[in-house]
Amino acid sequence: MTYKWLKAFRVSIAFVSLLLISLAFLDFTGLFPDKLMKGVLWLQFIPSLLTFASAFSLAGLGFIAVMLITAVFGRFYCSSVCPLGILQDVVLRFARLFKKIKFRYHKPVKYLRHVLLGLTILSGLMGGMLFVSFLDPYSIFGRIFSDLFRPVAKALNNLLVPLFQAYDNYSIYYVDYYLLNFSVYFVAFAFLAVIIILTVKHGRLYCNTVCPVGTLLGYISRFSFFRIRIDTNNCTLCKKCEQVCKAECISLKNQTVDFSRCISCYNCLTVCKFDAIDFSVQKRLANNLTNKVAPTDAGRRQALKTIVGGLVLAPLASLGKEKELYYTATVPVNRTQYVTPPGSGSVPDLLTKCTACHLCVSACPTNVIQPSSSEFGWEHFMQVRMDYFAGYCTFECTRCTEICPTGALLPLKQDDKKLTQLGKVQFIEDNCIVKTESTDCGSCAEHCPTKAVLMVPYENDLRIPEVDDKICIGCGACEHACPTRPFRAIYVEGNEVHVMAEKPKEKQVEAPDHEDDFPF
Amino acid sequence: MNRKEFLKKSFGAGLFLGTALTFGRYGELMANTAGNNSIPYDLVAVRNGEPAEMYERAIKAMGGISKYVKPGQRVLVKPNIGWNVTPELAANTNPLLVKAVIKSCLEAGASSVHVFDHTCDDWVKCYKTSEIERAVKEAGGKIVSGDSEKYYNQVEVPQGKKLKSAKVHELVLESDVFINIPVLKNHGSAKLTMAMKNLMGIVWDRSFWHRNDLHQCIADFSTWRRPDLNIIDAYRVMMKNGPRGRSEKDVATMKFLVMSDDMVAADAAATKIFGMQPQNVPYINFAHDMQIGNMNLDDQNIGRIKM
Numbered sequence: 001m002t003y004k005w006l007k008a009f010r011v012s013i014a015f016v017s018l019l020l021i022s023l024a025f026l027d028f029t030g031l032f033p034d035k036l037m038k039g040v041l042w043l044q045f046i047p048s049l050l051t052f053a054s055a056f057s058l059a060g061l062g063f064i065a066v067m068l069i070t071a072v073f074g075r076f077y078c079s080s081v082c083p084l085g086i087l088q089d090v091v092l093r094f095a096r097l098f099k100k101i102k103f104r105y106h107k108p109v110k111y112l113r114h115v116l117l118g119l120t121i122l123s124g125l126m127g128g129m130l131f132v133s134f135l136d137p138y139s140i141f142g143r144i145f146s147d148l149f150r151p152v153a154k155a156l157n158n159l160l161v162p163l164f165q166a167y168d169n170y171s172i173y174y175v176d177y178y179l180l181n182f183s184v185y186f187v188a189f190a191f192l193a194v195i196i197i198l199t200v201k202h203g204r205l206y207c208n209t210v211c212p213v214g215t216l217l218g219y220i221s222r223f224s225f226f227r228i229r230i231d232t233n234n235c236t237l238c239k240k241c242e243q244v245c246k247a248e249c250i251s252l253k254n255q256t257v258d259f260s261r262c263i264s265c266y267n268c269l270t271v272c273k274f275d276a277i278d279f280s281v282q283k284r285l286a287n288n289l290t291n292k293v294a295p296t297d298a299g300r301r302q303a304l305k306t307i308v309g310g311l312v313l314a315p316l317a318s319l320g321k322e323k324e325l326y327y328t329a330t331v332p333v334n335r336t337q338y339v340t341p342p343g344s345g346s347v348p349d350l351l352t353k354c355t356a357c358h359l360c361v362s363a364c365p366t367n368v369i370q371p372s373s374s375e376f377g378w379e380h381f382m383q384v385r386m387d388y389f390a391g392y393c394t395f396e397c398t399r400c401t402e403i404c405p406t407g408a409l410l411p412l413k414q415d416d417k418k419l420t421q422l423g424k425v426q427f428i429e430d431n432c433i434v435k436t437e438s439t440d441c442g443s444c445a446e447h448c449p450t451k452a453v454l455m456v457p458y459e460n461d462l463r464i465p466e467v468d469d470k471i472c473i474g475c476g477a478c479e480h481a482c483p484t485r486p487f488r489a490i491y492v493e494g495n496e497v498h499v500m501a502e503k504p505k506e507k508q509v510e511a512p513d514h515e516d517d518f519p520f
Numbered sequence: 521m522n523r524k525e526f527l528k529k530s531f532g533a534g535l536f537l538g539t540a541l542t543f544g545r546y547g548e549l550m551a552n553t554a555g556n557n558s559i560p561y562d563l564v565a566v567r568n569g570e571p572a573e574m575y576e577r578a579i580k581a582m583g584g585i586s587k588y589v590k591p592g593q594r595v596l597v598k599p600n601i602g603w604n605v606t607p608e609l610a611a612n613t614n615p616l617l618v619k620a621v622i623k624s625c626l627e628a629g630a631s632s633v634h635v636f637d638h639t640c641d642d643w644v645k646c647y648k649t650s651e652i653e654r655a656v657k658e659a660g661g662k663i664v665s666g667d668s669e670k671y672y673n674q675v676e677v678p679q680g681k682k683l684k685s686a687k688v689h690e691l692v693l694e695s696d697v698f699i700n701i702p703v704l705k706n707h708g709s710a711k712l713t714m715a716m717k718n719l720m721g722i723v724w725d726r727s728f729w730h731r732n733d734l735h736q737c738i739a740d741f742s743t744w745r746r747p748d749l750n751i752i753d754a755y756r757v758m759m760k761n762g763p764r765g766r767s768e769k770d771v772a773t774m775k776f777l778v779m780s781d782d783m784v785a786a787d788a789a790a791t792k793i794f795g796m797q798p799q800n801v802p803y804i805n806f807a808h809d810m811q812i813g814n815m816n817l818d819d820q821n822i823g824r825i826k827m
Binding site for chain 2: 158161175366455
């Protein structure tokens with residue numbers, strides 16, 4: 001059979017995709033190249049669509065390529081590009097080591113996939129990202145790898161460190177964990193569990209029932225040019241193809257293939273001994289290829305306040321919170337606006353484009369980018385924010401802006417980034433060590449890259465912070481370093497819209513004159 | 521039990537005294553050895569040279585590196601690598617100096633030279649941008665992470681007034697020789713940072729120090745383990761906006777270097793080079809009073825070298 005090689009082709013493409021995308025999310029060393037990350041993710045459907053909707057650039061054309069491929073060959077995307085799809089195949093491969101798994105034809109689950117796709121599009125149009133971020137397969141995969149598997153990778157690394165060190169080799173090193181909000185783990189774990197169970201029982205049922213991308217591409221593949229068909233003359237009804245069909249879309253009883261659900265794994269082609277499965281050109285050309293999703297609208301995002309999400313998730317968020325031990329500060333921090341990462345431009349921009357894939361959470365070298373719980377409202381659960389308890393934004397670093405695949409963070413040049421004001425510094429003198437303990441501290445000013453926080457004379461030859469929010473860029477170094485608990489004495493109040501900070505005025509210093517001698 | 525555990529346990533179990541004798545300062549204090557007589561100077565200051573050359577001149581005047589590093593010993597070199605900035609901003613120790621020190625240790629027969637710092641900015645970036653990682657590798661040393669709590673072990677600071685214990689990087693416990701190479705610069709919290717303040721980079725929980733009288737904690741920790749040699753880099757000096765600095769405008773090129781076994785004396789000399797008086801830096805006074813070293817430069821035999 002001429003098309004037997006297709007499965008090997010599919011497997012090799014899938015292997016490379018999964019390997020690269022997994023490494024992008026697992027990498028805790030910062031060594032995975034930013035450019036490669038963006039290249040690998042160019043074809044991811046929803047990120048690409050969102051980039052296109054916001055920037056209309058080449059970077060956002062991946063989803064059009066995917067639709068064209070689907071129109072010609074079917075849902076090759078689902079079997080070889082989508083990391084969540086490939087992950088299911090890996091799960092299946094593992095499960096088959098322990099158990100013989102045979103599939104059989106099932107009718108599609110009625111309505112559900114259409115309803116979920118409809119809701120996703122509808123909420124997306126209104127600027128709400130909750131459905132998109134919960135259901136986008138790439139983002140689900142990202143969260144599983146970034147939130148669940150990355151700590152495991154770190155643990156394995158940490159197990160190896162002593163072995164290397166025994167030979168005085170320090171090329172691998174210990175890495176610490178940073179605990180995320182418990183509800184984020186819960187969601188990632190729940191999706192992983194559901195996907196494993198569904199895969200083992202019914203193959204790609206998830207892709208054909210829940211996944212909005214699968215459903216959307218199904219509308220196209222229904223009419224695609226090439227497709228799997230049963231050659232009724234050769235078929236012996238041995239059912240081998242039906243048993244290996246992960247989509248459970250081959251019905252030998254009716255001698256049909258539901259190509260809207262076929263995920264192009266080509267297992268049937270390989271397994272048929274009678275040349276009864278064919279992959280051939282469809283005579284009737286598809287004419288309805290333009291399933292278009294309109295761009296999102298920031299203004300109307302508020303329309304989708306999903307109270308349900310809040311009710312379910314709020315109790316979970318309170319679990320696993322940091323417990324502080326040291327208390328001298330008495331004035332609570334009343335932050336009215338949480339901070340969004342550099343490159344997001346504004347809070348609404350981020351919240352209407354971020355699919356919560358957590359690639360930036362993985363890529364950020366300082367942990368400062370964290371999944372949010374209710375900071376932006378429950379409808380923005382898991383979208384990212386700057387968490388200055390976790391870390392602070394390195395002055396010279398632009399990595400998150402380089403790698404974001406959805407256009408929620410757009411590239412910033414280093415010089416621009418150094419002036420982009422994410423928020424403004426606020427000082428609470430009554431919490432400050434210098435005032436409460438009457439000793440020098442200055443942690444905040446030490447860390448400030450622009451000297452928006454500066455130590456100035458105070459009582460008893462002490463110095464106390466003075467802040468200048470015009471040159472502050474809101475990096476959070478001061479807030480992160482501030483040692484007071486349970487409240488910080490200095491914090492960043494977010495800018496809803498990022499602005500450019502003023503450049504600090506500078507004067508060349510002079511060295512003390514020791515008259516070419518020694519001062520002692 | 522692996523080598524590391526063995527070292528840790530033996531350290532805790534009482535080899536402390538024996539090891540301490542080889543550490544130089546403890547040895548001098550306890551044994552009053554004749555070795556002291558071979559030290560020609562208490563402190564050497566050099567000016568007007570390039571970093572590596574000033575080091576060569578100073579170490580020669582101090583009696584040569586082989587006085588500090590014996591063949592087969594494990595050496596720890598601790599520069600300041602706290603910030604993700606280039607050498608021109610002078611927030612970190614000059615990489616050329618770091619390279620020269622490592623080279624001379626290896627020439628003296630050191631079995632290994634390790635380098636680390638518990639950085640403030642992202643450590644990977646700090647090591648790279650400071651050019652210290654490259655300098656260490658070129659010189660044949662080993663650059664080590666200080667970025668995980670797992671590297672740090674609890675130690676007691678019996679003489680501490682405010683700071684009674686700290687978590688210290690295991691390399692400090694494992695090394696035979698400890699060479700401290702800070703950079704002299706302005707510091708928003710501590711006024712100036714030099715030798716004693718640089719030791720804050722071998723501990724894990726620094727926020728405790730900030731909450732509990734920073735100056736006293738700096739002096740307290742200096743009682744725990746005095747470096748065998750302190751080399752203060754004052755080639756480029758950040759005169760304001762320290763310790764991170766903002767731009768090259770904060771930096772004056774002064775071309776000084778200070779070397780001493782005594783951290784307090786070294787810090788006092790560097791303070792004067794900066795243009796301030798040691799009495800105005802609280803932790804120097806505290807350390808002097810706690811007899812960690814001598815801040816009165818007039819009592820000391822000082823070598824002055826102009827290049």
